[in-house]
C-alpha cells in the first residue's frame with residue numbers, strides 16, 4: 001500500500017474501505033475481508049452505528065493494529081467541546097483501540113467550533129494522530145483554519161466523475177489539507193459502472209470502470225474511500241496499482257463532470273433542514289450508544305445547548 005503524508009507528518013494509505021450502510025451482522029466480516037484484500041484504511045463513523053462491529057474485526061484480524069489506519073467521525077448531535085471529547089473516547093472503546101488514526105467532524109453543522117477544540121486537545125494528548133473535517137466547503141474550511149490552532153489534516157467530501165469538486169480540491173490543496181473522496185462510485189447511481197467513457201478507458205488496461213475511477217482519484221492526489229460487501233469486488237477495487245492513466249484519459253473523465261452532487265447540495269438551507277430532521281430521527285439510537293459510556297452521560301448533563309441542537 002502506498003501512503004500520502006498529511007500536513008502534520010502522519011502517513012495515510014492512498015485508498016480506503018468504508019463501512020457505511022453495511023448491515024450490522026455483515027460488518028465484522030466485511031472489514032476482515034477488506035483487510036484480507038489489502039485495504040489498510042478503514043472508515044467508519046459514530047452515526048453508522050457499527051463501530052462495535054468494526055472493533056470486533058480490528059481485534060480479530062491477524063493484521064497488526066499499527067498497520068491499520070482507523071478513521072471515525074463525530075456525529076453532529078455529539079458536537080460541543082465536552083460531548084465531543086467524551087464521545088470520541090466512547091468511539092475508541094467500541095473500536096477496541098487506545099488511539100485513533102483520524103477523527104473527522106462529520107458535517108459543518110451545529111457547534112463544530114467547540115468540537116474542533118476537543119479534537120485539537122485529544123490530538124495533543126496523543127489519543128488521535130490526525131484530525132479533520134468532512135463535507136466542509138471552502139468558506140467553512142477557511143474559517144476553521146483562520147480562527148483555530150490546528151489546520152485540519154483532511155477534508156472528506158463527495159467526489160466522483162459526475163461531481164468532481166475542482167474548486168473544493170484546489171482550495172484544500174492550497175491550504176495543505178488532504179482531500180478524501182466519499183462515494184467515489186456515486187453508490188452506483190447514474191449507470192456509473194457501465195458508463196461508456198469509463199468502460200472504454202478501462203479496456204485499454206484490462207480494468208473495469210470502477211478501477212478507472214479509483215485510479216483517477218489517486219492520480220489526482222485524492223484518497224478514495226469505497227465500499228463493497230463482496231470479496232471479489234474488494235479485490236477488484238484494490239487492484240489499481242499496476243496501471244496509469246494518460247493525459248487523454250484524464251481529459252475524457254473531465255467531460256463527465258456535471259458539477260452536481262449525486263445525493264444533495266450541501267450548501268442550501270434546505271439541506272440544513274433535511275439534516276435537522278434526520279439527526280432528530282437518529283437521536284434515540286445515538287443516545288443509546290452514548291449511554292453505554294458512563295463519562296458521556298456526565299458530559300451530556302453538562303453540555304451546552306448548542307451541542308444537542310436538534311432534540312425535541
Ligand SMILES: NC(=O)c1ccc[n+]([C@@H]2O[C@H](COP(=O)([O-])OP(=O)(O)OC[C@H]3O[C@@H](n4cnc5c(N)ncnc54)[C@H](OP(=O)(O)O)[C@@H]3O)[C@@H](O)[C@H]2O)c1
Pocket residue numbers: 017018019020021043044106134135156157181182183184185186187188193210225226227228229230233236237
Ligand atoms: N463523510 C460522509 O458524509 C460520507 C457519506 C457517504 C459515504 N462516506 C464514506 O464513503 C464510503 C464509500 O461511499 P458509499 O458506500 O456511499 O458509496 P460507493 O463506495 O460510491 O459505492 C458503493 C456501492 O457500489 C457498489 N460497488 C462497489 N464496488 C463495486 C464494483 N467493483 N463493481 C460494482 N459495484 C460495486 C457497492 O455494492 P456492493 O456492496 O453490493 O458490492 C455499493 O452499492 C462509505 O462507506 C463511507 O465510509 C462518507
